[in-house]
Amino acid sequence: MSNDIISKVYRKVEELAEKRGMTREEFEEWSDAEQYRSNISEDEALLIETFYANVVIERLKTEGKDKLAEETEDKYYWVKRFKKDFDKIDEVMKHLTDVCAYIKRKYDVEYKYERLFKWDDILYDLVIKKRKAKYKRYD
Numbered sequence: 411m412s413n414d415i416i417s418k419v420y421r422k423v424e425e426l427a428e429k430r431g432m433t434r435e436e437f438e439e440w441s442d443a444e445q446y447r448s449n450i451s452e453d454e455a456l457l458i459e460t461f462y463a464n465v466v467i468e469r470l471k472t473e474g475k476d477k478l479a480e481e482t483e484d485k486y487y488w489v490k491r492f493k494k495d496f497d498k499i500d501e502v503m504k505h506l507t508d509v510c511a512y513i514k515r516k517y518d519v520e521y522k523y524e525r526l527f528k529w530d531d532i533l534y535d536l537v538i539k540k541r542k543a544k545y546k547r548y549d
Contacts, residue, residue: 447512454502455523460492461499462530469534482537503527 420434427437463486470479483489506526513521525532 448509448516450502450506450509450523454505455526457492457495457499457502458506458526459529460486460489461496462526462533463489464493464496465530466534466537469530470537478537478541 423437424434427434430437430440432440463482467479467483467486467489470476470482506523510521510524513519
């Protein structure tokens with residue numbers, strides 16, 4: 411049964427390639443390039459979120475909110491595992507910029523991950539809001 415499904419998929423790819431006047435290999439290369447142009451990977455999104463979580467922690471420390479920084483660092487303990495990859499952030503942000511521009515140009519909509527450009531501010535506001543809610547006095 412699974413061979414039938416695989417055969418159908420290959421036939422469909424062949425048909426799509428033929429419609430575009432390409433070989434299957436050319437179509438697969440074009441498809442991979444289109445995927446890269448129109449999306450960031452989950453790993454890239456995670457790296458951006460992690461990088462900005464670290465930025466928020468450092469910002470809290472700089473502002474003298476050491477206890478809150480420590481709590482946030484404990485909550486986002488996994489950030490430490492990604493620090494070795496932070497040197498790739500410029501490349502990932504450039505890719506996100508390119509994808510946003512491509513999606514805007516092609517579909518005239520905002521890319522779903524465009525919010526990641528402001529992730530540090532979003533996360534910072536959430537941390538502060540949760541802190542205020544936690545210690546709000548009810549009289």
